[in-house]
Amino acid sequence: LKNQNPVISKPRYVRVNTLKMDVESAIQEIGKTNKVAKDDMVPDMLVLPSGVDLHDHPLVKNGSMFLQGKASSMVAVALCPKPGWKVLDGCAAPGNKTIHLAALMKGKGNIIACELHEERVKVLQDTIRRSGAPNVDIVHGDFLDIDTRDPLFAKVRAILLDPSCSGSGISAERLDHLLPSFSKGHDVDAATSQRAKKLAAFQRKALAHALSFPEVERVVYSTCSIYQTENEDVIKSVLPLATSLNFELATPFPRWPRRGLPVFEGCKYSQSQAEHVLRTDPREDMEGFFIALFVRKKSINSSGK
């Protein structure tokens, strides 16, 4: 049993890029050769039978559809940016979530996609070009160096932060070796634990930075890691700052059954904090993702803009 891939019989997901094609037309086209249905939770997501390979499908090649997993596609939907907003994607390449934001915003408003590594900026450019998104500007640099008072960023209303992580929720070898520790929320061995801690140090800084943008109303934090260190622990560490800036955790996809690990003891409303955040399971849901959404409470004097 050890080498069997437990996700092999799971369905395939594909996201329709509504900047180029509507969902009904995509279903009609894909339905000519495959059984296809709409996902019941993530808009614009199609579900196909296990084993279907769409890599060479013309609609994938021309950017009308993207082979993005369901869990990964939940992140931009959770942020829920409105057409016309200014939105920042803090760690953007290869750009799957950037172009998903663009589609949700119907190509209106402005998305700034920040990416540190030059070779990944090229991949990001290519993804944006294929998607046809007209409203994305790329910033090649360190997200942590962005001056939140710079006029270019001062009006950012929503931030998607999907920082570098261990990838433990999607790496193939994890399926054999790491799953037993997942349910306990523990890291696996000393080296893995050290690496996760190092990544978490950046993730904490980046999330704190995202929350400090003056006009930001919504911040979504996500990883494709199954480790508590990179997930609940990061959220827990920024909660005091978030609260001081008038943010609270919101509940993305409230119907989704898998929520966070119950590690928020000592925090205000500790039980519900775990229930706000969302996990997907690498076995059941194909990918192990973590999503937390911060929403800024409207101040009493808010003009309602």
Ligand code: SAM
């Ligand atoms: N959101 C992307 C998507 O869905 O296609 C995946 C993002 S990937 C998990 C993290 C990205 O952040 C990598 O491309 C990495 O190079 C970039 N990165 C790492 N540190 C960064 C930093 N300090 N500033 C900006 N980007 C950074």
